[in-house]
Amino acid sequence: MKIISKNLFKYTFVILISFCIGSFIGNKFPNLPGFNIFSNNDLSKINSIFDKDFSLVNISTQKVLKQKKLIEVKRKANNIILLIADGMGIGHISTYRLLRGGPNERVALDLFPVSGFVLTHSSNAIITDSAASATAYSTGKKTNNGVLGLDKDHEFIENFTEKIQKYGFLNSLISTSDITHATPAAFVSHVESRSNTDEISKQIIESNIMTVLGGGRHFFLPQELGGKRKDKINLLEQVKRSHVLLTEKNELENFSFQGQDKVIGLFAGKHLRDIEDIKNHKFEPSLGEMLDFAIKRSLQINKDSCKGFFIMAEGSQIDWAGHANNLNYFEREMHDFEEAVQLAFDYAKEDQNTLVIVTADHETGGLLIEPESLNDYLTSKVKFSFNTGIGYGSHTGSPVPIYAYGPGSENFTGTLDNTDVFYAMLEALNLENEDENCLE
Numbered sequence: 169m170k171i172i173s174k175n176l177f178k179y180t181f182v183i184l185i186s187f188c189i190g191s192f193i194g195n196k197f198p199n200l201p202g203f204n205i206f207s208n209n210d211l212s213k214i215n216s217i218f219d220k221d222f223s224l225v226n227i228s229t230q231k232v233l234k235q236k237k238l239i240e241v242k243r244k245a246n247n248i249i250l251l252i253a254d255g256m257g258i259g260h261i262s263t264y265r266l267l268r269g270g271p272n273e274r275v276a277l278d279l280f281p282v283s284g285f286v287l288t289h290s291s292n293a294i295i296t297d298s299a300a301s302a303t304a305y306s307t308g309k310k311t312n313n314g315v316l317g318l319d320k321d322h323e324f325i326e327n328f329t330e331k332i333q334k335y336g337f338l339n340s341l342i343s344t345s346d347i348t349h350a351t352p353a354a355f356v357s358h359v360e361s362r363s364n365t366d367e368i369s370k371q372i373i374e375s376n377i378m379t380v381l382g383g384g385r386h387f388f389l390p391q392e393l394g395g396k397r398k399d400k401i402n403l404l405e406q407v408k409r410s411h412v413l414l415t416e417k418n419e420l421e422n423f424s425f426q427g428q429d430k431v432i433g434l435f436a437g438k439h440l441r442d443i444e445d446i447k448n449h450k451f452e453p454s455l456g457e458m459l460d461f462a463i464k465r466s467l468q469i470n471k472d473s474c475k476g477f478f479i480m481a482e483g484s485q486i487d488w489a490g491h492a493n494n495l496n497y498f499e500r501e502m503h504d505f506e507e508a509v510q511l512a513f514d515y516a517k518e519d520q521n522t523l524v525i526v527t528a529d530h531e532t533g534g535l536l537i538e539p540e541s542l543n544d545y546l547t548s549k550v551k552f553s554f555n556t557g558i559g560y561g562s563h564t565g566s567p568v569p570i571y572a573y574g575p576g577s578e579n580f581t582g583t584l585d586n587t588d589v590f591y592a593m594l595e596a597l598n599l600e601n602e603d604e605n606c607l608e
């Protein structure tokens with residue numbers, strides 16, 4: 169007892185002295201490396217997510233957004249492939265590069281000759297959600313978080329796929345989440361809430377999207393049949409009448425590529441690669457396999473009549489890995505996304521008439537790359553950490569990168585608002601003559 173209290177006194181004394189010296193040196197020489205830890209006076213918060221300096225600031229949102237002045241595109245693209253990695257910031261790409269092969273590794277994104285930054289805030293928040301951000305990409309208008317295809321006053325806005333379809337372009341939507349999820353849904357539906365999946369799925373099958381691929385069979389089946397629909401409608405039965413329904417990846421591989429029927433592929437009950445449904449994984453395609461199918465399908469139909477195609481393909485679960493603070497999950501999903509990016513790039517390089525754009529809707533998790541221990545710049549041991557919450561993180565307001573290759577790519581450089589991306593995509597296409605009925 170005596171020894172303990174003696175030691176306790178000794179340690180308290182040492183800590184106090186260290187503290188005083190640390191505070192003095194820290195204040196005197198605030199930029200001196202190694203002393204910051206001593207001048208951070210709240211030891212109780214070390215090793216928790218609160219162990220960081222922050223300033224809470226109420227940001228003014230009064231300024232009116234000005235649309236970016238675009239370069240007039242002389243040589244138009246026939247096709248656009250838009251790849252959205254949900255939740256992917258610069259930190260994610262850097263982390264992925266390091267994990268794949270170290271600092272000198274180059275990934276598919278590094279092939280792109282044009283790049284820029286996208287500002288992602290929504291109409292009612294500095295930190296966007298996927299619904300508002302994808303609506304900005306699909307309509308050129310800001311909306312409130314959670315809203316799809318409507319403006320902030322809930323007025324209908326024509327989206328990109330609806331607009332270009334009038335000029336003879338074919339549309340495809342692909343996602344590794346359920347297809348009713350916010351990002352794909354923003355390119356096809358108009359609803360006040362992203363959680364209204366009963367309505368979103370209905371609008372998907374009533375739309376002019378020629379190829380829809382992803383997960384989410386549950387959202388097409390009523391609860392009575394094991395699905396998630398509250399309206400009791402068996403939409404899967406309707407789909408079988410109006411579309412070619414695919415449920416396994418071998419049906420993508422063995423597709424005959426004839427006729428002009430709309431195709432919908434629902435390869436999982438919920439999202440793809442669901443850890444609660446591991447046995448289904450072998451029947452599920454990768455993002456690259458779905459993109460490959462959508463390109464082939466678009467070319468097959470285009471050959472006869474239409475002007476070109478638009479494909480939006482989303483790597484949905486990069487965001488979920490960021491929310492879950494799970495690095496292995498993140499790397500797996502980035503790899504799946506990268507394969508699709510490489511495929512799109514290779515296709516565009518060969519074709520020379522396709523614009524490929526790769527971006528994200530927002531950053532998720534505040535992914536950071538640090539040395540193993542503070543200010544140790546001599547180590548190759550790197551600490552990757554998600555910095556928005558322990559166990560479950562959130563989106564951040566950091567800008568996201570955008571990459572482009574092909575005709576019309578010149579507008580995807582510098583700083584863009586997410587609404588500018590919509591106009592830059594329109595500028596890349598030839599929208600002179602309406603040709604609504606290219607399929608008839």
Ligand SMILES: [Zn+2]
Nearest residue numbers: 487491532563
């Ligand atoms: Zn998210």
